[in-house]
Amino acid sequence: MANLKEIRNRITSVQSTMQITSAMKMVSAAKLKKAQDxxxxxxxxxxxxxxxxQNVSSSLEGDVGGAFTTQREVKKVLIVAITSNRGLAGAFNSNVVKQVRNLTEEYKGKNIEAEVFAIGKKGNDVLKKTNTVVEVNTALFDDLNFDNAAKIADALTQKFVSGSYDKIELVYNQFKNAATQIIKTEQFLPLAPISSSDLKVSSDYIFEPKKEEIVLTLIPKSLKTQLYKxxxxxxxAEHGARMTAMHKATDNATELRNQLKLTYNKARQAAITGEILEIVGGAEALKG
Incomplete structure (x- = not known):
């Protein structure tokens, strides 16, 4: 059994860890409310x-989406991996990394080259060891707004229109609630064809300007909104995952601290009992 000093040091260490995890949980809980709203x-x-x-474009004939809807033979794919800059969020980042690697292997089996655009430091740190990371952005989450997201959407759109990539996909965690995040893989470009079963029938409207102009105006805005969403x-999802992970870590630390305190009290009691026995034995020896 460890001596009393070692157990006391472990209890102090666990309590310090509890303070950190509890503080991180409260910070993430405060940020989660704003992000969730x-x-x-x-x-x-x-x-x-x-x-x-979808409703406007479905009523048009021909390819009105221009370069955004061009379906080319897929030879090169860009996977946009959205992770976080900080860790201690459970499986939040590792799930995205796993999904990106699965997609890469799937494309490799089809003789399709797949490269990665990493948004977030944690994803880049892991993926650069096994995948081809062509670009990294770690500053976006420091000031997350529509304008900054639109710049990245424009850059991705330019990569597709120029023919650098035949397909662009997004891989990210979709927020469901504080305890649940769903891994999503969305096709960013080209715009996926719309099946008639997915359309919502609407009344016939008079459009001003023309439908073609409306579609060509809506597509870039829709792409920027998709990326920003x-x-x-x-x-x-990051703050939800971190809050849940820190809550579990705090609970585990509390349980460990209680076990260490019980062990400490048992060891202390055993030491006191031993000392009493030594005193009684010494007294009896003096009497003899």
Whole structure:
């Protein structure tokens, strides 16, 4: 059994860890509320914009989406991996890394080259060891707003339009609640063809300007909104995952501290009993 000093040192160490994990839990809980409100408020707008784009484009003939809807033979794919800059968030980052590696292996089996655009430091640190990371952005989450997300969306769009990549996909954690994050893989470009079963039938409207102009205006806005929503989802999911992980860590540390205190008390009691026996034995020896 460890001596009393060692047990006391371990108890002090565990209590210090508890203070850190408890503080991180409270910080993430405070940030989660704001991030959750942001993504909850944004989803209806993003869904309505997509619905509007689908309804208008479905009534047009021919390829009105231009370069954004061009379906080319897929030879080269860019996977946008959205992770966080900080760890201690459970399986938040590792799930994205695992999904990116699975996609890479799947494309490799089809003789398709897959490269990675890493948004977030943690994803880049792991993926650069096994995948080809062509670009990294770690500053976006320091100031996450639509303008900064739009710049990245424009850069991705340019990579597709120029023919550098035949397909671009987003991999990120979708926020469901504080304890649950869902790994999502979304096709960013080209715009996926819309099946008639997915369309919502609407009345016939008179459009001004023409439908073609509306579609060509909505597509870039829709792409920027899609990326921004994915980033907002990931940001909220990160704080939810970290809050849950730190809550579990604090509970485990509390349990470990209680076990160490019990062990300490047992060892202390055994030491006291031993000392009493020595005193009694010495007294009896003096009497003899």
């Amino acid at each position: 942001a993504i909850t408020a944004m989803r209806p707008y993003a869904e309505k914009l997509t619905e509007l784009l 994915a980033l907002r989802d990931s940001f909220a």
